[in-house]
Amino acid sequence: MSYKIVFFDIDGTLVNEEKEIPADTIEAIRELKASGVEPVIATGRAPYFIKPLAERLGIESFVCLNGGYVVYKGKPLYRKTIExxxxxxxxxxxxxxxxxxxxxxxxxxxxxxxxxxxxxxxxxxxxxxxxxxxxxxxxxxxxxxxxxxxxxxxxxxxxxxxxxxxxxxxxxxxxxxxxAGSSKAQGIAALLDQLGLTAADAAAFGDGLNDKEMLAYVGFGVAMGNSNPELLPYADFVTTHVDERGIRNGLIEAGLLPVHSA
CATH class of the missing domain: 3.30.1240.10 (Hypothetical Protein, Haloacid Dehalogenase-like Hydrolase; Chain: A; domain 2)
Incomplete structure (x- = not known):
């Protein structure tokens, strides 16, 4: 399966415990984009918490607030508020x-x-x-x-x-x-619908309890090596730690980067 879009959690996935993006992760995202596959941030964080990180990675689209607020290339396309x-x-x-x-x-x-x-x-x-x-x-x-x-x-x-x-x-x-019922998967579904894609076209990376629905929903769900153990049953693959080429190794397993990728 050739995945067209990949969703990435932030904390514990794109960034480590010090909230730093590992250099190899930055390079892996750059290579992913160069191959024509779109990276999207999928996070529990609000949009105003992620702008510096998104800009550093060159990511323009995001599913924020655990699926409640979705932006595609700078344009809001989905909002779900609390009554x-x-x-x-x-x-x-x-x-x-x-x-x-x-x-x-x-x-x-x-x-x-x-x-x-x-x-x-x-x-x-x-x-x-x-x-x-x-x-x-x-x-x-x-x-x-x-x-x-x-x-x-x-x-x-x-x-x-x-x-x-x-x-x-x-x-x-x-x-x-x-x-009630909200999740990152719900926001991802709204974005995929707008793009004319299905869940089978997507892969996702996460490490926390709010990533369960997302990993189960997409075509290929990757749990980080540092994940909460309760997340692992929802993943198709468990990659290495965020600081140990976790993103790159997961993308290789998904067939999105070559095995010999640096």
Missing amino acids: KPALESLVALAAQHDHGLVFEGEHQFFCDRENHPFITDAVLSLKVDLPGFNPDYWRTDDIFQVFLHCESHDEHLYEALKTDFTLIRWHPQAMDVLP
Whole structure:
């Protein structure tokens, strides 16, 4: 199968624990583009978190916010926001337990608690700026995703909200909160439909729990060697660590780079 498009997660996939892109990954993406195959970023991050990385890799298209916001060559083509009544329930419940929230809009993001240690630790781990403070941001703007800052032993407190939301942990003190049923696969499907492609035409690389649906959906799903073990059953191939030519080796296995590729 000759894949026409490849989707790449960012954290733990395109970048390592230090949030650096390995030099070999940069070269592998360059070679992939030169062969006529299109690379696309598929991430839980918001678009304003990824611009420097996308520019460095020369990638113009992305599936952001865990599938909720899709851009193809600079043009937005798909948006899925969280309904206001569902947000209101989440805000009320989080307030009861002093769990901080970060609301992610299309162009900016804000938190509802100032100097909350969980917010600070989790957001800074992404190597991005801290959010501004605006507890009412969710009332006035479209929200695509929320960071819920709580530890795993408190997850059960939000069980009743799972009819409205999908919750995915990405940090010991933070979970992504997105509309129920949303995933990177949903955003990828919207992009492929616009391009006249099918899932069989696509490959994807990921390492985290929010990559399950994506790897299962595409024609060839690659889990990084440093992946969460729970992701591995969803992959067609497990490549090496992000710092050990993981992207290149996965592209070779997919038949998208030659075996003797540098």
